[in-house]
Amino acid sequence: MTRRHPVADTDEFPEEGSRVITEIEGQEIAVFRYDGEYYAVANYCIHQAGPLCEGPLTGHVGTDDENWDWVYDDDEKYVVCPWHGWMFDITTGRSPKDERYGVPTYDVEVEDGTVYAVR
């Protein structure tokens, strides 16, 4: 049965991209503040078990549809593993590179200034 676990007070997320990493029932989980919302992701890279959520948040390079120029999407919602560079969308847990891959995500609730992860 899932239950919610307090992670941090909202004032520990002073700006966009702020994060808090905590341990819940033996599992390290990061909560990110992104676009006014909170997202919880396992601090675990499915590639070689690296500390995924200790890496930077970045945008994503793609190509434009007309002439294949490289375009940087500065929507900084991708966490990049500090070990080997694999990236995942913190809002979905999915790899933007390969639909087969993803990392666990968790629901987040905010109540009375406290951020909770549900696990």
Added chain:
Amino acid sequence: MSQTVERETLTSLDDVDVIVDADAHAQASWDDIRDHLDSDEHRRFERFFESSPAPGSEMNLYHSPTPTYLYEDMKAEKEAESGLYNNARLEETSAVTERIGVDAGVVNPTLILNLNFIREAEYAAAVMQGYNDWLVSELDAYDNMVGNLVVAAQDPHRSAEEIDRLADEDDIVGVQMLGTALIPPAGHPSYEPIYEAAQANDLPISMHTSGAGMKPFPEQSYWAETYAEDHVTQHPFAHMVSATSLLFHGIPEQYPNLTFVFQESGVGYVPYLVRRLDTAYHEFGDEVPALSKPPSEYVDDAFYWCTQPLGHTAETPRHLAWLVEMVGPENLMFAADAPHPDFDTPEELFDRVRAYFSAEEVRGMMGGNAMEVYDFV
């Protein structure tokens, strides 16, 4: 109720309807090329061929460290004019093909495998036109031979016109974009006219390397002291550069109906390359924006690998079967490389894989895949 599914496997090459050599060769002499030059367009090069003490040497920025084909057949040539090489025209290729039990061959060039070394684009375009017209006229005489027209990477726009000019010829089944010394590499946008024309004419791109392979890179190659040293490394390394460039520049994404055939390097390097491409795709995600899925998936869809040279597979036959499983039987094409002295017989592949794969997969490897990609019957 239980159900038993028995997979049909083959026991004899006699059960394979069509065996195709996806990498056969025919050697046009410089006289052949000159004789087929369009004299309106390339008159200057007719004189060029006549006045040169050694036509073709102009393209050899690369020189092999030792003579390239020290085989018995070549030695015989000096005495009796019976050498495999100097006479390795389509007639001999056709005969060798038949002799080793292969039903059809897809012909590629020999003397001009180093076409990319020519510096002057006009000269390269002349050789392209002369060779291709020779090829078309020769192929007409042999029922068991079809061929790849050659393009000159020095002039992608003229190459695209050449594809349009010859694509409807019955015996032309593909485009040969030579893999040796291809500068810039295959994924460069300057080649888009070639890919566009190939796709529009439903012709696959074949890439054949030569022993000069990666001469322009790296510097180490210049220090190969023998042809043997070159021959081991040059072919697969050149293909690894071409495949990587094509994929990371998104060519298969831009031209989703185009297929690519890699010739003359065996298949041992393929699993290594593909896994490495996928790894780089994840590790350097922002440097590969043009792909929307891992490189291995494009490879599965659009890349084909010719099997020759297989090496001495009798030592551990099962390892070749494992290798085929890793590369994927549906992406393999048997190649003999007839009539060159490092050719493989069909048995060299068939005997190692027949018990491991279904009849359908084996028939595909031996000829079906080539007939489908090159679209001939």
